[in-house]
Amino acid sequence: MTTAQDKRNFGLIATVVATLLLTLTACDSTKDEAPAGPANTTQSAAPAAGSKQMLSIDEQGNIAPFGFASRKPVPVPELQVAAADPAAATAATSVVFATNCVACHGPDGKGVEGLGVNLIESRLVADSSRADLVVFLQAGRAADAPDNVSGVPMPSFAWMSDADLAEVAAYIKSLNQG
Numbered sequence: 001m002t003t004a005q006d007k008r009n010f011g012l013i014a015t016v017v018a019t020l021l022l023t024l025t026a027c028d029s030t031k032d033e034a035p036a037g038p039a040n041t042t043q044s045a046a047p048a049a050g051s052k053q054m055l056s057i058d059e060q061g062n063i064a065p066f067g068f069a070s071r072k073p074v075p076v077p078e079l080q081v082a083a084a085d086p087a088a089a090t091a092a093t094s095v096v097f098a099t100n101c102v103a104c105h106g107p108d109g110k111g112v113e114g115l116g117v118n119l120i121e122s123r124l125v126a127d128s129s130r131a132d133l134v135v136f137l138q139a140g141r142a143a144d145a146p147d148n149v150s151g152v153p154m155p156s157f158a159w160m161s162d163a164d165l166a167e168v169a170a171y172i173k174s175l176n177q178g
Contacts, residue, residue, distance in 0.1 A: 094171035096164045100157065109175040117150050125176040133169035134162075 098107070104116030111118035119125055124147075128136065140156035141148050148154075157165065 094167050096160070096167045097171045100160075101168065104152075109172070115152060116154075119172050120175050122176060125172050130166065130169040130173055133172060134165045137165050137168060 097105075101116075104112055105119050106112050106116070109119040124136070125133065136154075137160070138156060138158045140158075141154040143151055143153040157168075160168075
């Protein structure tokens with residue numbers, strides 16, 4: 001803190017935080033009880049018999065948020081792993097497509113409205129070879145190109161390696177033929 005104004009602001013924030021903490025810890029007590037005094041760090045984590053107030057300090061003196069120190073642990077059942085779908089496991093996947101193409105064409109290749117076309121139903125993909133698709137990916141397509149059906153530009157991916165372009169082209173073809 002460098003200025004008097006910063007110190008005043010800090011004091012106001014500290015007051016608000018302290019008031020919120022007092023309000024939240026008071027939620028566990030009833031209206032008829034007397035206000036709680038300073039925390040006793042030697043108290044045990046378990047509430048006294050018949051007490052409705054939950055203590056926020058465990059037996060080691062650690063402060064737990066909102067009285068959680070006095071709550072009993074709940075066993076969590078073992079996680080059951082679902083059986084894998086064999087069709088999904090054998091489907092072609094592409095990390096390069098997932099990294100560079102899903103924002104416009106969606107994770108399933110069905111397109112994102114206003115961004116990318118549906119690659120599964122695309123005539124361009126259906127009528128092109130993998131090599132043709134690589135050339136298309138390298139060149140891209142302007143929004144005002146006569147053969148652009150979406151009106152949205154397709155960026156050039158000329159910066160990608162030949163192997164990555166070939167992977168995307170193969171994946172797109174597999175979507176379209178499926």
